[in-house]
Amino acid sequence: MAFALISVCFSQLSCQPRRADQQLTVASAGKISSLDPAQASTVNTIQLLSALGDPLYSLSEDGELEPRLAAASPEISADGTTVTIPLRTDVRFHDGSRFDAAAMAFSLRRFLRIGTLSYVVGDRIAAVEVAAPDRLRLRLSRPSTSLEGLLTSVNLTPVSPQAYRDHRDRFLTDRFVGTGPYRLSSFSEHQQRLEPFEAYWGEAPRNSGLDLITLSNSTALYGALRSGEVDVLLSASIDEDQRYALHRKAEAGQLHEAVGPAMEIGYITLLSNAMPLQDPRLRRALSLSLNRTELSARVSYGLRRPLRALVPPSLAGGGGPIWPAHDPMQARALLSSAGYCDGRLLQVPLTFRSNVPADKLLALTWQAQVKRDLSDCLVLELDGVESTTVYRQLGEGAFKAVMLDWRGTYPDPEAYLTPLLSCSNPSGEICLDGEAAISGSFWSTSGLQEALRSSDELRGAARHAELKRIERMSALGAAYIPVWLESPRAWGQTDLSVPEFDGSGHVRLNRLRRTR
Amino acid sequence: MGRARALLTYSATRLGLAPLMLWLIASLVFLLLRLAPGDPVDAVLGSRAPAAAKAAMRARLGLDQSLLQQYLDYLNGLLHGDLGQALINQEPVSTIIGRTLPASLELSSIALLVAAIVGLSVGFSGIARPEGKLDLAGRLYGLGTYALPPFWVAMLVQLLFAVSLGWLPVGGRFPPSLLPPEGSGFYLLDSIRQADWMALRGTIRHLLLPAGTLALLLSGTFTTALRLNLRRTLRSDYIESARSRGLMESRVVLRHGLPNALLPVLTIAGITVASLIGGALLIEVTFSWPGIALRLQEAINQRDYPVVQGIVVVIAALVVLVSVAVDLLVAALDPRIRY
Numbered sequence: 001m002a003f004a005l006i007s008v009c010f011s012q013l014s015c016q017p018r019r020a021d022q023q024l025t026v027a028s029a030g031k032i033s034s035l036d037p038a039q040a041s042t043v044n045t046i047q048l049l050s051a052l053g054d055p056l057y058s059l060s061e062d063g064e065l066e067p068r069l070a071a072a073s074p075e076i077s078a079d080g081t082t083v084t085i086p087l088r089t090d091v092r093f094h095d096g097s098r099f100d101a102a103a104m105a106f107s108l109r110r111f112l113r114i115g116t117l118s119y120v121v122g123d124r125i126a127a128v129e130v131a132a133p134d135r136l137r138l139r140l141s142r143p144s145t146s147l148e149g150l151l152t153s154v155n156l157t158p159v160s161p162q163a164y165r166d167h168r169d170r171f172l173t174d175r176f177v178g179t180g181p182y183r184l185s186s187f188s189e190h191q192q193r194l195e196p197f198e199a200y201w202g203e204a205p206r207n208s209g210l211d212l213i214t215l216s217n218s219t220a221l222y223g224a225l226r227s228g229e230v231d232v233l234l235s236a237s238i239d240e241d242q243r244y245a246l247h248r249k250a251e252a253g254q255l256h257e258a259v260g261p262a263m264e265i266g267y268i269t270l271l272s273n274a275m276p277l278q279d280p281r282l283r284r285a286l287s288l289s290l291n292r293t294e295l296s297a298r299v300s301y302g303l304r305r306p307l308r309a310l311v312p313p314s315l316a317g318g319g320g321p322i323w324p325a326h327d328p329m330q331a332r333a334l335l336s337s338a339g340y341c342d343g344r345l346l347q348v349p350l351t352f353r354s355n356v357p358a359d360k361l362l363a364l365t366w367q368a369q370v371k372r373d374l375s376d377c378l379v380l381e382l383d384g385v386e387s388t389t390v391y392r393q394l395g396e397g398a399f400k401a402v403m404l405d406w407r408g409t410y411p412d413p414e415a416y417l418t419p420l421l422s423c424s425n426p427s428g429e430i431c432l433d434g435e436a437a438i439s440g441s442f443w444s445t446s447g448l449q450e451a452l453r454s455s456d457e458l459r460g461a462a463r464h465a466e467l468k469r470i471e472r473m474s475a476l477g478a479a480y481i482p483v484w485l486e487s488p489r490a491w492g493q494t495d496l497s498v499p500e501f502d503g504s505g506h507v508r509l510n511r512l513r514r515t516r
Numbered sequence: 517m518g519r520a521r522a523l524l525t526y527s528a529t530r531l532g533l534a535p536l537m538l539w540l541i542a543s544l545v546f547l548l549l550r551l552a553p554g555d556p557v558d559a560v561l562g563s564r565a566p567a568a569a570k571a572a573m574r575a576r577l578g579l580d581q582s583l584l585q586q587y588l589d590y591l592n593g594l595l596h597g598d599l600g601q602a603l604i605n606q607e608p609v610s611t612i613i614g615r616t617l618p619a620s621l622e623l624s625s626i627a628l629l630v631a632a633i634v635g636l637s638v639g640f641s642g643i644a645r646p647e648g649k650l651d652l653a654g655r656l657y658g659l660g661t662y663a664l665p666p667f668w669v670a671m672l673v674q675l676l677f678a679v680s681l682g683w684l685p686v687g688g689r690f691p692p693s694l695l696p697p698e699g700s701g702f703y704l705l706d707s708i709r710q711a712d713w714m715a716l717r718g719t720i721r722h723l724l725l726p727a728g729t730l731a732l733l734l735s736g737t738f739t740t741a742l743r744l745n746l747r748r749t750l751r752s753d754y755i756e757s758a759r760s761r762g763l764m765e766s767r768v769v770l771r772h773g774l775p776n777a778l779l780p781v782l783t784i785a786g787i788t789v790a791s792l793i794g795g796a797l798l799i800e801v802t803f804s805w806p807g808i809a810l811r812l813q814e815a816i817n818q819r820d821y822p823v824v825q826g827i828v829v830v831i832a833a834l835v836v837l838v839s840v841a842v843d844l845l846v847a848a849l850d851p852r853i854r855y
Contacts (some may be wrong), residue, residue: 025692031814033604041562116561118569173605188615190806191692211692215804219671223679223686230692355817388817392558 022208024496024512027221027230029237031189031214034173037107037157038115043236043407043488046154048212050506051194053157053178054202056085056104057148059411059503063261063316065148068202069099069158069179071134074151080143080457085136085151091201093160094183101130106168107158108136114169117155120409120419143457149412152504181205181510190214194509206497206513218242218357225255231496232512235489239357244301246491253494260488260501261314264407265307265416266362268350268481271400273430273442276346280429281334283478286348286401288324288331289378291369296484299361304484309471310420311413312485317464318413322471323482328373341377351402354384359403362483394440402440405486411504413467414456420480421470422452429477436479443479523847530840534833539591541832542825546590549821550583556603556819577603594829600822602815609826612811617830618701619689620800620807624792626704626723627730632785634731635738643746643769654739661736670729670802677725684725687804691718726803730796734788741784745777752776779850786842 030044037049056070067073071086091099108128112118124147127139140147150156163177176184182194182205194210213230215221222242225233235243250257270277270286277283292306308325311318324330332341340346350367352359367380380401385393390402408415419439423431426444431437436444448470455466474480490499490507495516500508557570557579574580578589593600599609639658642651678686690696690703697715699706704723707715749755750773758768797809804810808827815823 023693033602033818039560114569116565116569119565171606173607186695190688190804193695213688213692215687216801216810217804219674220687220802220804223674226679227682227686229678229685386817388819 021514022206023211024207024209024231024514025211025213025229026232026234026507026509026512027213027215027224028234029214029216029218029221032192033189034171035176035184035187036167036171036173037155037159037176037178038111038118039171039173040155041116044214044234047234047506047509048192049154049157049176049178049180050502050504051180051182051210051509052176052184053154053159053180054091055154055157056087056151058152059149061261061501061503063314063411063503065152069104070151074148081140083138083140083147084131085138087134087136088201089134091179092199093158093163093179094177094197095160095163096199097160097162099158099179100133101136102133103161104136104158105130106161106164108138108156110159110164110168111156114171115155117409120153120415121150122418142453145459145463146410146412146414146456149410149415151410153410154504154506155409182210185209203510205510207510210509210512222246225491225493228493231514232490232492232499232507234507235491240300240303240361243303243489247301247303247489250491256492256494256496256498258490258492258499258501258507260490260505260507261411261503262305262312262485262487263314263411263505264405264486264488265310265312266304266358266403266405266483266486267307267310268483269394269399269402269404269440270479270481271397271440271442272477272479274397274400277348277400279338280476280478281338282340282346284324284476285331285334285338285346285378287475287478287481288327288334289370289374290366290481290483291326292483293326294369295362295365298365299358300484304358304486307482307485310474310480310482311416311467311471312408315411315413315416317467318416320468320471322468323475323478332374332377335374335377343376345376346378348378348380349383349400350380351383351385351390351399353387353390353403355387360384362403395438397440397442399440403483404440414452417452417455417467417470417474421448421474423449441479443477445473445477448473523844526847527840527844530843534836534840537836538829538833542591542594542829543587545825545828546587549819549824550586552819556821558819560603590825599826599829602823603820604818609822612823613808613826613830615701616806616808616811619805620796620809622702622704623723623727623730623799623805623807624789624796626727627734627796628785628789628792630727630731631734631788632738635735636742636781638735639739639742640746640774642743643750646747651743654743658736658740658743661732661734662740663736664733666729666733666798667802669733670726670799673725673729674802685722687722687802689719689722689806690715691722694718726799726805729803730792730799734792737784737788738781741781742777745780746773749773749777779846782846782849783842786838786845789838789842 028044030042032045032048037053040046040049054068056068057065058068060066069088069091071088075084087101087104093099105128112121112125123141124144125138126141129137129139131137157178160177164172174187181197181200181202183197184192185195186193190213192212196205196209215224218237218239221233221238224230246255247257249255270283272278296302296304296306308321308323309318335341335346350363352363363382367382370378370380406416419435421436423434423436423444425433426449429445431442431444436442451466451470455463455470458466488501488505492499495514497513497515500511502508557573561569561573578586601608602612638654642648642654645651674686677684694715697703697706697710697712699709703719707719755768755773758772797813799805800807800810812824812827
């Protein structure tokens with residue numbers, strides 16, 4: 001009662017101060033600890049940096065490579081090991097200094113030296129050279145088709161050498177001086193204020209500024225959009241029920257909804273170098289026991305699309321159902337051939353990240369499917385572990401089966417296959433050292449590493465065919481079970497323009513505007 | 517030994533023991549963090565970072581040293597008032613605490629004040645007719661609010677007043693469209709001092725739900741404590757003696773009963789304050805209140821050792837200080853207490 005009275009009083013006495021018409025509030029989950037593109041890894045930070053900086057290239061909604069700070073497509077030498085990138089000459093950093101090849105080289109070298117994600121470049125870039133003030137040259141250690149996708153990465157967005165003079169070899173976490181359509185006017189972990197950059201070279205922002213706020217839980221985010229407290233809500237970390245409720249409201253015309261290209265895959269990693277799942281028949285049986293369509297409907301109301309490949313279909317060379325569909329009969333046959341069923345149960349501990357609600361729902365639903373279809377052969381024992389611990393212990397082979405997700409650092413199949421499959425020290429079907437070990441599967445197979453390397457050197461249809469071959473080998477090995485595909489979503493109030501995504505899955509914040 | 521001298525000795529002993537308690541707590545936190553699974557270098561660089569980069573960072577952070585050496589460095593830093601830097605963004609831990617502690621203190625103090633006023637009023641209201649309707653209602657209120665799960669109440673209040681009715685903000689500490697007032701970090705005080713009424717309104721609007729929820733949950737403790745103590749006090753011999761001298765009942769209760777009944781409540785308030793500083797986590801998480809408890813949770817998730825250690829030590833220091841202060845206050849107010 002007291003609450004109600006006080007609330008009424010304050011809601012009447014002190015209405016929310018009216019914002020400037022085109023000053024918009026965008027909400028998402030999770031604080032932003034660092035603004036350094038060399039350190040950025042969370043979806044939130046990448047989204048913010050995509051408004052504050054420009055990459056060399058970006059992907060259009062149709063998946064086409066579009067020059068941004070580059071003036072044209074990259075020029076690739078005949079042997080594929082020299083890439084020359086012509087640069088725009090009309091670009092300035094937020095501190096007024098000029099963007100040129102030296103600035104780009106400074107940023108690239110800095111990323112290669114200290115970038116937390118520098119492993120995605122690996123040993124591909126042997127040298128970064130300034131060919132001319134408006135021409136950047138990359139010397140590659142081997143031809144790399146995926147390099148073009150890599151150049152769209154927000155992590156490679158240039159920073160002002162002048163502003164980062166004292167931060168060549170260390171992160172600058174609370175400031176960002178780039179070339180993007182907005183510049184940062186205030187920063188805290190939970191709120192960032194962006195104002196249009198007057199000297200921006202490209203399309204000027206359609207709003208007069210943005211307040212990006214982070215709220216700590218899904219209910220608060222959902223409520224903030226429902227109550228009109230925020231203008232736009234980005235979908236990261238929204239619970240399934242609330243995501244669906246917002247989707248329904250959008251269908252009813254009460255909100256705008258935009259769906260970006262699906263870039264995040266949900267999958268299950270199976271430990272292939274230890275009992276009992278070192279037997280590929282058992283891994284295949286587990287894969288066949290999974291009814292993805294039912295999982296998608298039960299857990300996400302169909303908003304997450306069933307996935308039977310490691311590479312998202314939206315990427316050139318990706319998609320295509322490669323992993324076998326749900327087939328409990330065949331799963332039973334495989335389990336029987338391995339000596340299970342007929343009174344002998346295969347017990348598989350399935351670990352899920354306890355702080356990810358969708359993981360728990362998926363685990364429970366799969367467990368129920370197995371109980372329904374294969375109760376005399378297989379039982380899943382669920383175990384929730386906090387995600388920090390999961391990632392820490394993954395490479396130690398601590399989990400027989402664990403649910404995870406992955407979003408490629410840049411939009412190319414290589415950004416999905418290499419982190420899961422590459423291996424620097426394979427021994428037969430076991431990976432002793434490398435990404436496959438870090439990913440917790442410890443799986444490799446004959447010819448896989450060569451295929452991974454050649455797929456990055458091929459182009460066009462030949463590359464697509466090689467990528468398909470890699471996926472088929474992976475499906476046969478069944479050390480990973482792709483489950484579903486998640487698309488980023490953004491919801492906006494109806495007095496705003498409909499949010500738009502670029503081809504990399506970032507909301508184009510500069511195109512948001514109030515329409516009435 | 518005179519009472520004043522005894523009080524002084526007692527105070528010195530309590531304050532003298534405080535550093536020992538803090539050392540024990542700091543040591544325990546240091547050890548527990550290192551026993552917990554999860555690598556802070558992985559949290560900063562990611563598990564896929566090159567081994568050389570990981571090793572370099574490990575060396576830079578001193579994590580390649582022996583545990584004993586790390587411990588000695590940590591204690592040395594503490595002794596010099598250096599709580600270290602956050603691993604994730606190299607921000608000094610003292611800056612993080614300086615930013616988040618005022619938010620928690622502001623929330624806690626307002627909640628405690630409201631809880632005390634409401635709780636004591638409800639507890640006192642039934643005293644005229646023990647076992648009457650008001651007394652029964654007070655008892656139910658005390659038990660009910662004490663037993664309610666904090667996260668459930670918080671979400672319910674949030675859904676009702678912020679989402680459904682839209683009267684108050686869902687979360688956060690300040691309207692995103694305004695810039696917070698500069699100063700001490702206590703937005704209420706800062707906005708009053710700067711006569712920034714827009715900021716003051718924004719602050720109050722954001723404070724109402726979290727502080728109100730916390731106050732509601734705490735008030736039952738006050739209600740129950742006062743009710744029980746007052747009833748016991750009013751059955752004491754000296755109260756009977758006062759009544760037999762023909763004093764009015766209201767005077768007996770207010771002058772002779774209430775002050776004595778309030779002394780144990782003061783102790784409870786002290787304990788509540790102490791636990792509130794670090795214990796309002798569920799409220800801070802639900803209402804996205806950027807306080808020290810929320811920051812502590814984030815730091816634990818990120819395995820940010822220096823931040824966790826720093827926050828726990830500061831919270832422990834506050835708890836020790838508050839409990840010593842309450843002890844001394846009670847001792848000073850109650851002549852029956854001997855040392």
